[in-house]
Amino acid sequence: MFNKVLIANRGEIALRVLRACKALDLATVVVYSTADKDASYVALADEAYCIGPANSTKSYMNQAALLGVAKVSGAQAIHPGYGFLSENAGFAEKVMQAGLIFIGPSPENIRVMGDKIAARNAMLASNVPCVPGSKGALGSDESSLQTIAENIGFPVIIKASAGGGGRGMRIVHDSSELLSAVKLTQEEARKTFGNPEVYLEKFLQHPRHIEIQVVSDSHGNAIWLGSRDCSLQRRHQKVLEEAPAPNVDSELLARVGDRCAQACMAIGYQGAGTFEFLYEDDEFYFIEMNTRIQVEHPVTEMTTGLDIVQLQIQIAQGEKLPLEQADVECKGHSLECRINAEDPDSFVPTPGKITGWEAPGGLGVRVDTHIHSGAVISPYYDSMVAKIITHGKDRDEAFAKMRLALRETHLSGILSNIPLHQTLLDDPSIRSSSVDIHYLEKLLSPSG
Numbered sequence: 001m002f003n004k005v006l007i008a009n010r011g012e013i014a015l016r017v018l019r020a021c022k023a024l025d026l027a028t029v030v031v032y033s034t035a036d037k038d039a040s041y042v043a044l045a046d047e048a049y050c051i052g053p054a055n056s057t058k059s060y061m062n063q064a065a066l067l068g069v070a071k072v073s074g075a076q077a078i079h080p081g082y083g084f085l086s087e088n089a090g091f092a093e094k095v096m097q098a099g100l101i102f103i104g105p106s107p108e109n110i111r112v113m114g115d116k117i118a119a120r121n122a123m124l125a126s127n128v129p130c131v132p133g134s135k136g137a138l139g140s141d142e143s144s145l146q147t148i149a150e151n152i153g154f155p156v157i158i159k160a161s162a163g164g165g166g167r168g169m170r171i172v173h174d175s176s177e178l179l180s181a182v183k184l185t186q187e188e189a190r191k192t193f194g195n196p197e198v199y200l201e202k203f204l205q206h207p208r209h210i211e212i213q214v215v216s217d218s219h220g221n222a223i224w225l226g227s228r229d230c231s232l233q234r235r236h237q238k239v240l241e242e243a244p245a246p247n248v249d250s251e252l253l254a255r256v257g258d259r260c261a262q263a264c265m266a267i268g269y270q271g272a273g274t275f276e277f278l279y280e281d282d283e284f285y286f287i288e289m290n291t292r293i294q295v296e297h298p299v300t301e302m303t304t305g306l307d308i309v310q311l312q313i314q315i316a317q318g319e320k321l322p323l324e325q326a327d328v329e330c331k332g333h334s335l336e337c338r339i340n341a342e343d344p345d346s347f348v349p350t351p352g353k354i355t356g357w358e359a360p361g362g363l364g365v366r367v368d369t370h371i372h373s374g375a376v377i378s379p380y381y382d383s384m385v386a387k388i389i390t391h392g393k394d395r396d397e398a399f400a401k402m403r404l405a406l407r408e409t410h411l412s413g414i415l416s417n418i419p420l421h422q423t424l425l426d427d428p429s430i431r432s433s434s435v436d437i438h439y440l441e442k443l444l445s446p447s448g
């Protein structure tokens with residue numbers, strides 16, 4: 001058991017975690033870089049420590065500084081949020097070695113899920129559907145490579161086992177390109193990630209991105225909390241998310257969800273996690289598991305009525321999950337618009353001083369943000385400054401509430417992508433059906 005939590009993050013997620021701690025009557029310690037000294041949550045926390053300059057490698061990624069603050073403040077647990085050190089197995093290990101609790105899964109689980117081949121093998125062992133692909137790492141023997149690729153069928157995608165953030169992948173359309181593409185990707189992977197292992201899988205041409213949220217405790221219980229559709233992406237960055245994923249057969253989803261929960265139990269997973277799938281022609285294909293809280297978790301909270309961050313903390317305290325799968329009820333529909341400080345046309349970040357901020361309100365409208373009038377958006381960090389979330393009895397109502405919520409929102413001093421969201425909410429394809437992961441980029445391209 002612990003009663004003081006160090007929040008090793010910044011921005012909206014630092015405030016989100018602080019709120020969960022306060023609801024559980026836990027004391028909070030926040031850290032901040034010099035650029036974030038005036039952040040709202042710094043004043044709300046019980047204790048706050050400056051851990052370095054704006055550059056995150058010297059502050060939010062500074063493991064020694066974070067462990068030092070934990071020691072000085074007497075915090076017994078560390079919540080890593082998302083990004084930064086949240087999926088760093090070495091950091092989780094150091095936290096444990098310092099006698100502290102890492103609010104998240106074990107270093108071993110983080111490590112396995114950070115390695116695409118190992119993650120895939122763990123999923124195959126639990127019958128979680130994966131993209132048809134090679135059994136493990138590829139060698140360099142041309143004829144066996146050709147056999148593997150031909151059995152799967154072109155186009156295929158070569159992926160670095162240690163890749164991440166959309167890097168270390170190469171699509172191959174034809175057998176004549178195969179050998180050189182494998183060698184090139186191996187070489188790049190060795191240079192970029194320090195691990196030359198690559199594997200190969202079928203390249204899906206029109207998939208949607210659908211993910212399943214899980215929570216799993218230390219007593220062998222795991223449940224899944226419904227689906228999210230995050231197909232609207234630009235450069236692998238999600239823009240607008242929703243729960244549940246529309247137009248998916250509920251029995252199929254339940255089968256895959258149950259397998260995700262079983263996989264968590266099989267690997268002894270602890271905490272919150274997300275299984276990401278590509279979904280094409282009524283089939284789910286696992287691509288990766290995120291071993292942390294995700295930006296888009298609120299849409300699941302709105303439909304299930306559960307506080308996922310509180311669950312993470314309670315699980316880390318050794319508590320049992322407060323509900324069973326049969327108790328999980330997904331009600332209505334939820335949308336999340338990520339509000340970024342960026343030019344809505346060029347997508348260039350627009351750091352600067354916010355001169356005015358008015359947030360929307362009403363039943364079924366939630367705003368997760370740390371910004372306020374007078375806040376300065378630093379060029380050093382991610383451009384996401386707020387998340388506007390709506391919940392309605394169905395998809396139409398969630399859209400209607402979001403349309404008004406965006407009109408109620410006033411953000412001045414910096415440009416934002418609110419106009420883009422307004423366009424998306426009125427787009428007939430997005431409104432009427434489920435679009436694939438390429439839809440947004442095509443819409444934005446000059447010929448789109």
Ligand code: ADP
Pocket residue numbers: 131157163164165166167169201202203204205207209236276278287288437
């Ligand atoms: P990363 O860890 O770099 O995010 P992922 O495996 O999650 O890598 O893949 C990132 C993105 O690459 C996916 O969201 C999808 O757009 C594309 N992608 C990955 N695998 C495939 C595949 N087999 N077919 C089609 N697109 C894929």
